[in-house]
Amino acid sequence: MTETATEPKPHFATVGRSFYPIIVALFTATLIISNVCATKGIEFFGGHHFSLGPVQILPLNLDAAFFLFPLAYILGDVLTEVYGFVAARRAILTGFAIMLLTTACFAIAVKLPAASWYENQHAFSTVVGTVPWIVGASVAGYLVGQLLNSYVLVWIKARTNERFLWVRLIGSTVVGELADTVTFCAIAAPAIGISTFSGFVNYVVVGYVWKTLAEVIVLPITYRVIALIKANEPTYTY
Template sequence: MTARFIPLQPTLYPVIVAFFVAVFLISNILATKGVTIGPLITDGAFFLFPLAYVLGDVLAECYGFKAARRAIFTGFAVTLLAVVSFYVAIWLPAADFYESQPEFAHVLGLVPQIVVASLAGYVVGQLLNSWVLVKIKQRTGEKSLWARLIGSTVVGEFGDTLLFCVIAAPVIGITTGGDLVNYVIVGFLWKTLIEVLLLPVTYAVIGWVKRREGYAS
């Protein structure tokens, strides 16, 4: 008797989704740390999270809104599973020889308000980013890739940053209106600037994926 298996489809989509989900999951842990760099107020995920939008652009541009939406909801589900797992692990009684329970709980015991802020900002921002990119592409076709990448980034990053900051600010320690405005503006401008600077990389990745997937312009 010959063993049978389900054949894998030769596509890069699951690999891109895996990196997309990993970036979001790691960013959620890093974002619990407030960071001050000179006059700038941000969080520990400021240098990594923009990559999620680059990968989101690749997914939306190459595979369409439905495929991007599936990746977004996959990231949401995986992060929710991680948070529940963290709390279960914290709740389990520590062994007598384990001396790092307070540190373990402090690092992985993500504050519920941070989790809600992150998940809400992520879903709204990424859906806006993908939707706007696809809508612009429907009007421009294959032309003006830069316009849909920047346009979708501005809309998606603003929605994400605003929602996250408003919900998470009190937990991080931001209590004044001025600091909140600083947090929102700096986060939005920084993430948007990073994506603009990464446009050549995004262009190269999109071109490579399209060639590998046999995409016809």
């Protein structure tokens, strides 16, 4: 068939070269993976016991997402520092929506009738069936913590301009991680088997200290990533 002048040609939307969608994808994937990993409670120094007053310091109580949660805050810092609060908020709400979708899919998968030859229904239900509870905890902590993290970073940046990046990154993390950790742990602790006040305090303190220290440790990498993205993205001023 010969093409005529009146036949419409195919059109496609233009894909920009911004790093923003890539960072949002990593940010969202981190949240989903974290919520599955967080269904497993873990313990370090299980054979050691040390108490400070009514609070048991050792062993250290965490969930299996402890190594991944800091990455979500690092990516959140990058989004806010480079693209601003509005763009970061859009990424946060996108992650929130996708976490809800993940929860709904897991709930449906658990309820679907298992095949006669499938022998892992109980194990599957035990693991992903806990996810809605963990997601509820994560969503509450995530929304409060990430929004506070982004707001504080932008608030500090408005007063320091482009100076003192380390103050913005650490200051926002201290505030955001505290709100996130307390909220998340208060809801998630029963789901992973923490039933005592001492264990709960241990869970909160260890998680908060670890997440904050992890971001401080990788600060040089965060600096390099932010500098790289800023050098390759168009910027604007308020």
